[in-house]
Amino acid sequence: MGHSKQLIDKLEKTSKLTEEEWISLIENRSQDTAEYLFERARKWQQTYYGKRIYTRGLIEFTNYCRNDCYYCGIRRSNRNAQRYRLTEEQILECCQIGYELGFRTFVLQGGEDAWFTQERLEEIVHAIRVNYEDCAITLSFGERSKESYRRLFEAGANRYLLRHETADEAHYASLHPAQLSAAHRKQCLWNLKEIGYQTGTGFMVGSPGQTAAHLARDMMFIRELEPHMVGIGPFVPHHDTPFAKEMGGSVELTLFMIGLLRLMLPKLLLPATTALGTIDPQGREKGILAGANVVMPNLSPTSVRKKYELYDNKICTGDEAAECRACLNRRMENIGYELVIDRGDVK
Ligand code: SAH
Numbered sequence: 552m553g554h555s556k557q558l559i560d561k562l563e564k565t566s567k568l569t570e571e572e573w574i575s576l577i578e579n580r581s582q583d584t585a586e587y588l589f590e591r592a593r594k595w596q597q598t599y600y601g602k603r604i605y606t607r608g609l610i611e612f613t614n615y616c617r618n619d620c621y622y623c624g625i626r627r628s629n630r631n632a633q634r635y636r637l638t639e640e641q642i643l644e645c646c647q648i649g650y651e652l653g654f655r656t657f658v659l660q661g662g663e664d665a666w667f668t669q670e671r672l673e674e675i676v677h678a679i680r681v682n683y684e685d686c687a688i689t690l691s692f693g694e695r696s697k698e699s700y701r702r703l704f705e706a707g708a709n710r711y712l713l714r715h716e717t718a719d720e721a722h723y724a725s726l727h728p729a730q731l732s733a734a735h736r737k738q739c740l741w742n743l744k745e746i747g748y749q750t751g752t753g754f755m756v757g758s759p760g761q762t763a764a765h766l767a768r769d770m771m772f773i774r775e776l777e778p779h780m781v782g783i784g785p786f787v788p789h790h791d792t793p794f795a796k797e798m799g800g801s802v803e804l805t806l807f808m809i810g811l812l813r814l815m816l817p818k819l820l821l822p823a824t825t826a827l828g829t830i831d832p833q834g835r836e837k838g839i840l841a842g843a844n845v846v847m848p849n850l851s852p853t854s855v856r857k858k859y860e861l862y863d864n865k866i867c868t869g870d871e872a873a874e875c876r877a878c879l880n881r882r883m884e885n886i887g888y889e890l891v892i893d894r895g896d897v898k
Pocket residue numbers: 622623624660661662663691692693694712713714716754755784785786787788789826861862
């Protein structure tokens with residue numbers, strides 16, 4: 552505890568640790584250090600955001616994907632996935648329902664689906680921009696050229712989520728086919744920042760083969776990138792992937808990493824993710840109490856919810872958007888926080 556506590560204090564003061572220090576902090580964590588960390592993390596969370604939790608409406612607009620990531624349930628090779636695409640009209644309908652429920656950020660997430668050409672994507676972004684002037688538009692559909700990102704930004708998008716997944720090149724290669732690389736994914740993130748997006752990265756906790764050294768490198772990469780948002784969640788196996796039989800990530804380590812992120816970059820937008828809520832019924836509440844300040848409930852039509860199955864047992868696939876909103880309202884109130892109607896920009 553003594554040494555770990557010193558490292559937590561150092562992180563809080565300087566926002567930097569060496570790789571060895573990160574490894575030591577992660578490997579030697581205990582319930583005591585975690586409690587100490589979460590207390591500091593909540594202090595920073597409340598300094599910048601109070602007890603106000605931002606909410607984003609997630610619209611999963613396509614589950615077609617050209618990639619074949621070994622962990623992901625909508626990977627190209629999964630013949631059992633029932634593929635779907637939302638029309639522009641359906642997407643705008645999701646926004647309308649969301650707007651009425653108080654959402655002021657829409658997140659368009661999907662696989663890398665070539666049917667959605669540059670022109671179609673710009674058209675959709677533009678339509679949302681014109682109809683919902685006071686809302687933020689977040690995009691999350693993978694790796695694209697800098698030119699494509701720039702044009703989408705000009706069409707009205709404000710934010711982009713692209714988890715780096717793991718900062719370590721060899722570990723990245725063990726989770727993805729050879730065509731994909733950590734270097735290219737990171738380059739996309741630098742490009743997004745340069746264009747002016749509020750940029751989000753992140754990683755899975757407990758992905759197969761992950762060590763404390765890998766997590767140390769994730770923290771160091773994030774420190775260098777200085778993103779506005781970081782989404783992390785436990786790896787959860789999906790039965791139709793090469794990783795079906797692998798072990799999932801733990802709630803405990805995920806929460807610890809959330810606390811460390813809050814302390815390293817205290818203004819971060821940090822979601823308590825659906826994957827965390829999936830492996831623990833109180834996962835999202837615990838995420839908030841470890842330092843997170845964002846939740847991202849689903850706005851996709853219930854008819855397609857189950858089909859966007861990145862991992863097994865994903866929660867909230869049967870609920871209407873309004874039920875999700877009400878349920879999260881209740882959950883946040885139970886722990887002394889409140890969901891707010893706000894674009895939820897970074898401080
Ligand atoms: N195609 C987009 C969106 C990917 S889905 C992109 O490339 O960014 C969003 C995130 O879900 C991924 O970045 C990944 O970190 C996470 N994810 C995918 N499969 C998962 C699994 N089996 N368990 C937990 N998280 C998973």
